[in-house]
Amino acid sequence: MITLSKVSKWYPNFQVLKNCSTHVEKGEVVVVCGPSGSGKSTLIKCVNGLEPFQEGSITVAGISVNDPKTDLPKLRARIGMVFQHFELFPHLSVRRNLELAQIKVLGRKQDEAEAKGMRLLERVGLSAHASKFPGELSGGQQQRVAIARALAMDPIAMLFDEPTSALDPEMINEVLDVMVALAKEGMTMMVVTHEMGFARKVAQRVVFMDTGEIVEDAPTSEFFGNPRSERAQVFLSKILQH
């Protein structure tokens, strides 16, 4: 479904991504983890072309992201993305946040988009908040709306960029619960996160990054039980101490 092949990216004076290759099969959940500044977020933003890269290639459902002839907006409409800081549109109501792209991008009718939006809002447990504005919701609620907004587009895969990093601890689980349910339904997911409990529970594979490189790419049980690289061992010992 998603294939990254030898992706490299440079900023003017340093290399953020070095030869990164990995893949996500249909229905698979892959967690990307690693120390901050290791390039995880940059990597996942390359997958739907939000970040350009100079070398290598990425294909999603057989369509090349880096081919200049690809209609990127059209491809992005099929890939859901959830951001660290939610990025709901603050000038639009929750209902409108869910409808806008359905209507303007997919060309759905207003009532169809509204029904779809309300169904998804119910699914994330927020139907009562449809008329509110994002600023009136808690962080956890905003992130659940953001997931519903992405799902409203009927995505073939979902990308999560540190979806719980900006949340207060007591709100992390309400978001993870939605993500676990989604994974159980067979959604193809690529998730950048520090939530190792989530990784253990739902991920088929874990990709470990450090300083722009993919250091380890292993089945979940192997990664946690028997990490091969020293860098992954150090990382795990640091975050699993408590």
Added chain:
Amino acid sequence: MFSNFDYDVIIRSLPYLFYDGMTFTLALTAFASVGGIIFGTLLAMMRLSGFVPISVLAAGYVNLMRSVPLLLVIFWFYFLVPYIGQWITGASRPVQVGASVSSFVTFTLFEAAYFAEIMRAGIQSIPRGQVGAAQALGMTYLQTMGYIVLPQAFRNMVPVLLTQTIILFQDTSLVYVLSITDFLGAASKVAQRDGRLVEMYLFAALVYFVISFVASLLVRRLQRRVAVIR
């Protein structure tokens, strides 16, 4: 000085001052602010464009307009527009457009430079993540701008845009150099005709002051209402 103050000249000329003069002043203010904001927003988008020739072109226009006195631009366009019209239509003589049309065009183009800078600041005040979220949903550049960035930028900038419009309202008085009967022009004509300079110019100042001051107060009240909650 006030002993022989003639209030009656003001009363007598009120219909002329307001129906003829103020109508033109307000029409020019409204047209130039709406047109200027639209063209200015376009300039701001061009200036922020990643395509260098486009952004240099917009930056050049904005900087040129902002470095030339308005009075000069008014003259400039008054004498230039007929020739541009001739060039565009291919007519054999300069196309006479008249002082009013010329002033509408001038103010719109001049104010656009100032509105462009305001809208540029407004667009830049919108977090990058908002653009990313819109793009991730499959929106094109124009959809992202039209539905996500510009509405937020515009709302953030409404108070500044209105403040600029109040300045524009005062600046429209410069059209007197084209002998147009705007509010100040009307007051000035009555003043010359009846020899009542003090009365008319004091009254004109008072009217400009009251309108601008009340408008500023309204802007301040509005400022508290339009802010987007984040």
